[in-house]
Amino acid sequence: MIMMFAARILCALTVAAPMVLVLQPIEAVAQAQPAAARRTPTYEQQQEKINAWTVGLAAGLIEGAPLRLAAEMARVVDDGTNLHVLPIVTRGPTENLNSLLYLRGVDLAIINSDALEEYRIQVPEIQRHVTYLLNLFPSELHIFVRPEIQSLQDLAGKKVNFNTLGTAAAYSGPLIFSRLGVTVEKTFIPHALALQQMRKGEMAAVVFITSKPVDAFLRGQWEPGFKFLPVTYDGKFEDYYLPAVLEAAEYPALIKPGERIETIAVPTVLVSYNWPAGSNRYQRVARFTDYLFARVDKLQTPGFDPKWQTINLGAVVPGLARFQAAQEWLQGQARKPPDKQ
Secondary structure (H helix, E strand, O other), X not given: OHHHHHHHHHHHHHHHHHXXXXXXXXXXXXXXXXHHHHOOOOHHHHHHHHHHOEEEEEEEOOOOHHHHHHHHHHHHHOOHHHOEEEEEEOOOHHHHHHHHHHOOOOOEEEEEHHHHHHHOOOOOOHHHHEEEEEEEEEEEEEXXXXXXXXXXXXXXXXXXXXXXXXXHHHHXXXXXXXXXXXXXXXXXXXXXXXXXXXXXXXXXXXXXXXXOOOHHHHHOOOOOOOEXXXXXXXXXXXXXXXXEEEEOOOOOOOOOOOOEEEEEEEEEEEEEEOOOOOOHHHHHHHHHHHHHHHOHHHHOOOOOOHHHHHOOOOOOOOOOEEOHHHHHHHHHHHHOOOOOO
16 A cells, blocks of 8 residues: 555656756746846836826917927926826817817816806806916907007997917907907908008908017007007906006007006916826826926026016916816925025
8 A cells, every 4th residue: 555655656756847847947047037128018018108197288379389388398397208298289279178178188288268268158167177287478468450540449340350260369359359349340360461451441450469579569660640459457357367558668669658558468378177186187287287386497597488487386367276286386385494595
């Protein structure tokens, strides 16, 4: 009996021995491979790594200032696979909000604040879906008119140009005139062409909505009487707009020394979709916020758009709540003790 049991053990060892011999070389080969080769990520892992911290930013028309600002932000916050911002060319600042709400891969957008007005009906609680990170810069309203026009009411029924479709003037201009209660004959042609028509008396006014000063008014030679009309900031503009002025220092050929032309400004805003706190998309925008706010001083150096010089991280935006991570960053800075001199 004992001899039979011993024979069975010997048989089992005989069968197992080749398996051990086969396994040993494979394990030895694996151990001999460089550690880097064993850690090479798969295609799927590399794809996931690249996408994990990529942020899509809807910026606007290729010739517009918002796209340039988006590209500069992307340069400053870039951190390889830890943060990669993709500025996206769109049909304009009003289209950017649509992209933010509905287009896959868009986490941020540069919009004009009054673009929210378009969504009041189809998205009644639009302010719950959109939050702002930064008030980038104001775009002042310039209503430039011929000598015979003395007031806004004089423009009723006359031709007024609002630049080409997709621009800030083409969207915000008619909306502002509607609030002013002035009905005009709207045209949407390039401003350069409209200004030529103004000189000939074929166009009563042009409406620019952009940050001042505007080159067309600085470089152009205008006959006496061509001027900017004032627009008073009051209750009908408090939801999206800010008060502003045009001054002689900005337009010395059109505004008398010491004179100030009241107008309004449309905030150009960097906004985010209101992602749930803790979600992957929220974490991406939160990291972008931290990088941007901490490095905004880099954007204020020569080589970047001069508009960055006027950025105030704490500036508010009418009608919107601030993105939670941005608010937390600002509060954290406020709690820091002042630097010792």
